[in-house]
Amino acid sequence: MSLFKHLFSALVLICSFSALAFTPSASQIEQFKKLPKSQQQALAKQYGVDLSVITGSSQSSNQPQVEEPTIGPRLVQQEQAAKAEPAKQNPNTVKPFGYELFAGEPTTFMPSETAAxxxxxxxxxxxxxxxxxxxxxxxxxxxIVDREGRISIPNLSPVQVAGLTFAEVKELIKVKVEQEIIGVKVFVSLGQLRSMRILVLGEAYKPGSYNVSSLTTVSHALFVSGGVSDIASLRNIQVKRAGKVVANFDLYDLLIHGDSSNDITLKPGDAVFVPSVGAQVKVEGLVKRPAIFELKKGETAKELLAMAGGLKPGAYTKNAVVERFNNNRKEVLTVDFSANSINYIPQDGDRVRFNTISSQYKNSVNLVGAVVRPGSYQWHQGKRISDVLKSVRGDLLPQADLSYGLLVREININGDIEVHQFDVALAIIKNSENDLALNANDKILVFSEFEEKQDEKLTLAATGSGTKKDTSIEQAATQGENSNQLSAASYTPYSRNNLLAPIIKKLKRQASTEQAIQLVEVNGSVTYPGVYPLTIGGEVADLVTAAGGLLESAYTKQAEITRMVDGDASKVEHIKIDFDQVVNGNEQNRIALQSKDSLNIFAIPNWQENVKVTLKGELLFPGTYTIRRGETLTNLLERAGGFSDFAEQKAAVFIRQSVKQQEQQQLARLTNELRRDVASKSFQDSINSSTLSYDEMNKLLNDLADVEAVGRLVIDLPLIVNNQQNLVLQDGDTLYVPSKRDSISVVGEVNYATTHLYKAGISVDDYLKLSGGLKERADDDRIYIIKANGSVKIPNTGSWFAVNNSEQLEAGDTIVVPMDTGHMDKLTLWSTATQILYQLGVAVAAIGSL
Structure with missing residues (x-):
């Protein structure tokens, strides 16, 4: 102690002569700082020096002192290994429980001076x-309490206080002062507490002797020693006093239950001994606190589960997996933790894993489709469809099909299914025939009354294709991407196509020699023809309802069922039925369906839908007309009042949807053929300057692929009007009658493609010169004229520039100069492609001028 006093005296002297160049060394100041604060303050008071001058602290003595941290960063071995090899560390690794509490390293062992x-x-x-x-x-x-255990208060006799509690000391001093000094009261508090020396031994992180506060407990002693090592026991920390164990501290009681009753206050000379860890069991999986837990002798499985915080809701308790080392071998046990008495005694090295329960619901029914609240619902004995679907407006979407619903039920342990059909609206109002009783795991399907999305319907209507292609039973599960069906994205979410697809696949998979495939088919005049599940007790009327009902064109007097005789595909019979009697007749007339039955609903003979034809241009009454079947263009023109005085009948353009589809298919086929030919010849004659460049060919191919067909049917309208030709109209036909023409157009391989004013007597050669003449790659031997009515004129003379070629031109005609195919590596398809492009362009121009 005298050494520190001399050190302090030197520091005081240096501070007094601060004008000199002498300064205390860092080691001297550091040695002084290692003294307890009580000793620092006592020395400072003795020599009358401000302690902040030496320690460098600017804290005022009137301000409350902030307790310095006693624990700093600590890198345990696992963290050091994680820094060395971060890639090998698994974030889900289960760690020993409780050790992270001591993830710090002691920085000072000073006793706490501000604790109550x-x-x-x-x-x-x-x-x-x-x-x-x-x-x-x-x-x-x-x-200060002296070595004899007494305190001396000025003007009062000494008082023996050592061994008394703080409350007893306060009461003793109060009574003594009141007895010896009249009119004076006293207030007593504790200042600096005594320090004491203790030992922390065993598996401490830094075992040794520590000078700590007299308020230090077992847990504080562990903290000041840096915690415990990786193999320390947290369950049996011993406090030894004079060679005897006076307390056993279980840190689990403190960490899990918050019980600090055994965290006793230490006395001078006490030894805190940390033994090595005992039996350990790893608990992982769906527990709230997965970790490696230390067990005391005799602790049960329930106590182990309580240490892990209990199970999560999704844990499967009936079959917990226990891995155990037994006689140098590893074995697996299955333990039922749901029982009142758990038949399992934890042993050292056990690994207990709680797996998840099945994602499938128990005692539930599933609601799917066009409903407001799809999902799983509780099932109980006697529950019916009306208990799940209680209201049309409250439980169903507006687009729900109220006449068709399915109940899919598992019938065996293999998951095989059977299908029941019901009327959704009747089930909601508790009709006994349709309000089916439910079993556990049943699935209720409610369909949309719409099959395709609205934009897809409009596209199909524009192209003239149907809404759904008939599908046979054999093709139902084998349709690929190249089929003519609508794409999956084109169907509404709750369409028959989407909701029935998994059911049809399941029925096909479960078919065997013992049970025929439970599928039937309907074609003809129904809303949604196709393949449907054969429901339990299914009849012809049920199949028609499943298909969305009859179309307006359906012939109800007769229908046909195609059926395999005794399941033999080589023997087929055709059953003619009176549809009205079968559907609306008595029970005896009804026909039950069988596996692979195919129902065909005929259309009314000579039935036609609302057929419309459009007239545009120079007519007295243009517009859209509804026609009867077999009506001719001549009849329709009479109904439209004939032509106006400005009509140019020879230049009329007639558009037909069937022709448009054929042209579009031809364009697509021609484009594909050209692409193949260009690809095969792209590396040939690359140096020949007479060939087109790849960019030119690719541009022409792209133009050809982007062209939309017009669907022009070439007609001679004057002949039709004069009854010399007959044209029967079809749905979607359009007639454009332009006004009188007074121009000639020149297109193709000319230097300036344009339109010229028609003048009688001007020849083709003259019009070509007016357009700047021919380009180098023009084919002057194949120049042709597209007449105003769309026909192509080829002169009978050997030369295009004969004297009489002016007689071949009329107002509204177009002169076409094609490209020489020799510039395109002799790809013979180029001439066809360019001809189609020119003809389509002329037709579009004629329509656009109206």
């Missing part, structure tokens, strides 16, 4: 008491 002192604190030698007099006299004294 309880009344049960035993006052001992070295404690400082702060005594304040008030009343008749006011004074303040700082007294």
């Amino acid at each position: 002192v309880p009344d049960t604190y035993l006052v001992g030698r070295g404690d400082q008491l702060l005594i304040n007099f008030y009343g008749k006299e006011s004074d303040r004294f700082e007294v």
Whole structure:
């Protein structure tokens, strides 16, 4: 102690002569700082020096002192290994429980000076008491309990306080002052507490002797020693006093239950001994606190589960997996943790894993389709469809099909299914025939009354294709991407196509030699022809309802069922039925369906839908007309009042949808053929300057692929009007009658493609010169004329530039100069492609001019 006093004296002298160049070394200041604060303050008071001058602290003595941290960063071995090899560390690795509490390293072992002192604190030698007099006299004294256990208060006799509690000392001093000094009251508090020396031994992180506060408990002793090592026991920490164990501290009680009753206050000379870890069991999976837990002797499986915080809701308790080392071998046990008495005693090295329960619901029914709240619902005995679907407006979407619903039921352990059909609306109002009783795991399907999305319907209507292609039973599960069916994205989410697809696949998979495939087919005049499940007790009327009902064109007097005789595909019979009698007749007339039955609903003979034809241009009454079947263009023109005075009948353009589809298919086929030919010849004659470049060919191919067909049917309208030709109209036909023409157009391989004013007597050669003449790659031997009515004129003379070629031109005609195919590596398809492009362009121009 005298050494530190000399050190302090030197520091004081240096501070007094601060003008000199002498400064204390860092090691000297550091040695002084290692002294307890009580000793630092005592020395500073003795020599009358401000302690902040030496320590560098600017904290005022009037300000409350902030307790310095006693624990700093600590890198345990696992963290060091994780830094060395981060890629090999698994974030889901289960770690020993409780050790992370000591993930720190001690920085100072100073006793806490700001902690509250309880009344049960035993006052001992070295404690400082702060005594304040008030009343008749006011004074303040700082007294220290001497080695004899006494305190000496000025003007009062010494008092023996060592071994008394703080509450007893306060009461003793109060009584003594009131007896010996009249009119004075006293207030007593503890100042600097005594420090004491303890030992922390065993599997501590830094075992050794520590100078700690007299308030230090077992847990504080563990903290100041840096915690425990990786193999330390947390369950049996011993406090030894004079060679005897006075307390056993179980850290699990503190960490899990918050019980600090055994965290006793230490006394001078106590030894805290941390033994090595005992039996350990790893608990992982669906528990709230997965970790490696230390077990005491005799602890049960329930206590182990409580250490892990209990099970998560999704844990499967009936079959917990226990891996155990037994006689140098590893074995697996299955333990039922749901039982009242768990037949499992944990052993050292066990690994307990709780797996998840099945994702499938138990005792539930599933609601799917066009409903407001799809999902799983509770099932109980006697529950019916009306208990799940209670209201049309409250439980169903507006587009729900109220006449068709399915109930899919599992019938065996293999998951095989059977299908029941019901009327959704009747089931909701509790009709006994349709309000089916439910079983556990049943699935209720409610369909949309729409099959395709609205934009897809409009596209199909524009192209003239149907809404759904008939599908045979054999093709139902084998349709690929190249089929003519609509794409999956074109169907509404709850369409028959989407909801029935998995059911049809399941029925096909479960078919065998013992049970025929439970599928039937309907074709003809129904809303949604196709393949449907054969429901339990299914009849012809049920199949028609499943297909969305009859179309307006359906012939109800007769229908046909195609059926295999005794399941033999080589023997087929055709059953003619009176549809009205079968559907609306008595029970005897009804026909039950069988596996692979195919129902065909005929259309009314000579039935036609609402057929419309459009007239545009120079007519007295243009517009859209509804026609009867077999009506001719001549009849329709009479109904339209004939032509106006400005009509150019020879230039009329007639558009037909069937022709448009054929042209579009021809364009697509021609484009594909050209692409193949260009690809095969792209590396040939690359140096020949007479060939087209790849960019030119690719541009022409792209133009050809982007062209939309017009569907022009070439007609001679004057002949039709004069009844010399007959044209029967079809649905979607359009007639464009332009006004009189007075121009000639020149297109193709000319230097300036344009339109010229028609003048009688001007020849083709003259019009070509007016357009700047021919380009180098023009084929002057194949120049042709597209007449105003769309026909192509080829002269009979050997030369295009004969004297009489002017007689071949009329107002509204177009002169076409094609490209020489020799510039395109002799690809013979180019001439066809360019001809189609020119003809389509002329037709579009004629329509656009109206």
